Amino acid sequence: MPLNSLIICPGHLSLTFCFEEDTMRQDKPSRTAYKVALNVVTLGAKPGMDRFLPPGTVRATEKLLVASGAAEARTVRWFRSKRMVAVYEAFDWMLPGQFEAFAHRKAFCERQVRDGIGAGATQILVLGAGYDTMGWRLAPEFSGVNFFEIDHPATADLKAKGIYAMGQRDNLCLIAEDLGKRKLADVLKINESWDQSARTVIVAEGLMIYLPPEAVRDLFRQCAVIAGVGSRIAFTYIPTGADGRPDAGRWTGLMLWLQKLVGEPWTWSIRPEELCLFLEESGWTNVPALVGTTRKHGVEFFAVGTK
Numbered sequence: 001m002p003l004n005s006l007i008i009c010p011g012h013l014s015l016t017f018c019f020e021e022d023t024m025r026q027d028k029p030s031r032t033a034y035k036v037a038l039n040v041v042t043l044g045a046k047p048g049m050d051r052f053l054p055p056g057t058v059r060a061t062e063k064l065l066v067a068s069g070a071a072e073a074r075t076v077r078w079f080r081s082k083r084m085v086a087v088y089e090a091f092d093w094m095l096p097g098q099f100e101a102f103a104h105r106k107a108f109c110e111r112q113v114r115d116g117i118g119a120g121a122t123q124i125l126v127l128g129a130g131y132d133t134m135g136w137r138l139a140p141e142f143s144g145v146n147f148f149e150i151d152h153p154a155t156a157d158l159k160a161k162g163i164y165a166m167g168q169r170d171n172l173c174l175i176a177e178d179l180g181k182r183k184l185a186d187v188l189k190i191n192e193s194w195d196q197s198a199r200t201v202i203v204a205e206g207l208m209i210y211l212p213p214e215a216v217r218d219l220f221r222q223c224a225v226i227a228g229v230g231s232r233i234a235f236t237y238i239p240t241g242a243d244g245r246p247d248a249g250r251w252t253g254l255m256l257w258l259q260k261l262v263g264e265p266w267t268w269s270i271r272p273e274e275l276c277l278f279l280e281e282s283g284w285t286n287v288p289a290l291v292g293t294t295r296k297h298g299v300e301f302f303a304v305g306t307k
């Protein structure tokens with residue numbers, strides 16, 4: 001495999017070698033989703049990470065990458081090595097803690113889903129799901145819950161191929177849709193299994209930073225429309241810094257420049273103190289008590305809104 005470019009993974013610094021420039025072309029499977037998945041695979045080789053990563057996550061991610069054709073088996077083996085742990089750690093100087101942040105992010109999202117189901121949710125919706133395996137792993141355990149995922153067609157179709165090979169789940173529905181082109185409410189309206197009045201957990205992991213501010217606001221509003229009372233939305237975000245830019249720490253300027261360079265600019269961030277009002281205006285109530293941590297993980301904070 002020719003290794004000809006260094007890609008900085010949005011939301012974290014991820015060392016991934018790719019064939020071409022990352023242009024966010026929507027006819028191609030998401031590079032960022034691929035990078036998150038590989039980061040998860042490498043976390044599987046770091047001692048102690050199994051304390052945070054939900055059980056089965058690494059193995060399922062490896063299987064999915066290979067079964068979908070997103071990655072070759074040898075690439076996955078390479079990424080699950082002590083060597084790659086050292087490489088990721090060497091690059092952690094730029095965004096301290098970002099390598100491990102993905103373990104905490106996965107744990108946060110899964111905890112929200114499990115807690116939500118415990119509180120009566122019967123629907124789970126993962127927006128911009130990429131190669132996340134939570135739905136596939138949890139669907140058999142919660143057979144009375146309907147799991148939905150949405151991603152760009154190029155990514156969703158590839159993932160569907162992998163899920164088919166790994167074993168489909170009757171209660172897992174992969175929806176291939178560009179949410180930039182079609183409204184979430186319209187997408188779900190035509191899905192017979194979707195119940196707009198059901199208590200739902202919506203997960204948006206590492207998604208909002210890539211959407212324009214108006215699109216983020218609109219997405220939150222639509223999420224409030226398509227989910228029943230008692231629903232929750234769990235998401236991650238980068239805080240806005242004093243200079244009004246997404247705050248990635250000491251190397252913010254470099255990060256923002258690199259993000260632009262690779263065609264995946266960070267377009268949305270918010271000041272934590274503004275989150276309450278923002279969510280309220282979008283039909284949600286900010287509930288920090290549900291988050292479980294006030295800590296920043298890498299460059300991101302975690303948040304939960306309820307309806």
Ligand SMILES: C[S@@+](CC[C@H](N)C(=O)[O-])C[C@H]1O[C@@H](n2cnc3c(N)ncnc32)[C@H](O)[C@@H]1O
Nearest residue numbers: 030032033128129130151152178179180205206
């Ligand atoms: C950084 S990846 C995160 C993947 C996954 N949430 C995770 O953390 O493992 C962002 C994902 O959002 C998807 N995405 C971005 N914009 C989208 C849009 N307009 N419609 C559907 N999916 C979108 C991308 O295709 C990609 O899979």
